[in-house]
Amino acid sequence: MNSTGTVLDADGIRRAVRRIAHEIVESNQGAGGLALVGIQRGGAVLARRIADQIEAIEGARPPVGSLDVTLYRDDLAHRGIQPQPQPSELPDIEGKIVVLVDDVLMTGRTVRAALDGMNDFGRPRAVRLAVLVDRGHRELPIRADLVGKNIPTSAHDDVRVMLEELDGSDGVIVVSGRVPA
């Protein structure tokens, strides 16, 4: 039997996004020179929400874009190909402080692929990583600068981030154990 639990509800996600936006503005001392890049698809939605919050705080909206990392992954042969990559639409990132945004951080391979991918679009002055959920189980030396919530999980758990723009409602759930295919 698999058990399912909600670890973040809609309010929790909203608060986490707001806090991440505040932390970005605080460490950057404003919204100047920032660019937000969300990893398709969940990260792209979150990046837009973070930009909305930054705009509400600072009155200026940083440029936002999205990046699909499918073609940069190093584990195509293990995962099988992903036949429907999403579009990548990046703002000018040259010389910017780029906040890379993803929904769930686990092995770090997606982030590594995203760093490679961004290289082809320009050279940011620095890259920060913001994630809604850090669930552990890193396989690469990568850590997040901004975390919505740390969730200890087993490697067999399935963490699902649902976002209104994609799924109709907000919530983060953990399905423990192996999920039947």
Add this chain to the structure above:
Amino acid sequence: MTAETPTRPRNTQPAAWRHTDILDLDDFDVDEIETVLTLADRMREVLDRRIARVPALRGYTVVNLFYEPSTRTRASFELAGKVLGADVITITTATSSVVKGESLIDTVRTMRAMRADAIVMRHSMAGAAYLAAEHTDASIINAGDGSHAHPTQALLDLYTIRKRVGDLRGKRVVMVGDIAHSRVARSDMWGLTALGAEVVVCGPPTLLPRGLRPGDRPSHAESALPPVIIETEIDRAIEGADVVMALRLQSERQQGGLLPSLHEYSQFYQVTAERLKRAKPHHLLMHPGPKNEGVEIAATVASGSASIIEEQVTNGVAVRMALLYLLSGRTDLPGEETR
């Protein structure tokens, strides 16, 4: 909150795709064509980047094996592979052991022994790619086999038309010229009819394939062809067309005696500005290249405002990227998991 299973199509959604080789479009269903066209759109975005290079096919080896001359198809496959980070080599008959009499099957096997993952093949003999596919587990991509098929050209035509006109259902697509010897026409017929276009083929009776000539009984068909409208009168064919595709007169494949003279042919079948007035106002003009300007197409038309010939060429790279990427997803080949 008790969680419902999320319905979002996550990165694991299976797309319609079951091919390990690409031989012709007659065994593609609509969903598979859609998979290619959607992916080609993403590849087009990659191709248009300032640095058009991604590592998706790192460690994947593509061999272009060309027994017939080609400029654009060969270059297109080379670029497609390179943009995706694959290793690409090209062998043409003039420089290979083919002149020493090595058979096609031997050559294909030799390439596979050197760990080629995909072999792109062009050959003057219909069925050559099928023969190759039977004798190797490398993916075979048919880049033209005699007068039979040219599926990657057809897919790039579909992609190009789709990008311009959207849904193809009910759109009138007219192919004019040497239908009998055109592998592009054959593959296009399959793809266009699968997507619901009304396909018209037009040419002199001697340049229509057996089975499509006026008065032919169905039993005359040299092979099964999809349902198309036959027209020997160009003005009637072009009437109301959304897309007009001029096809090259393939002098090298003709046995002689099929045409009274080149002059007469161009008089009756050349796609001209005057004739295109019968098409829809915003019609598109295509040609798979290479063109014989002044024969099947007027020079002013080829470079005119309706012409999307150069778009076809650019899109060809994107479509071939999509195909190589889809084929690279095979997990049944030894050594694939170490890529």
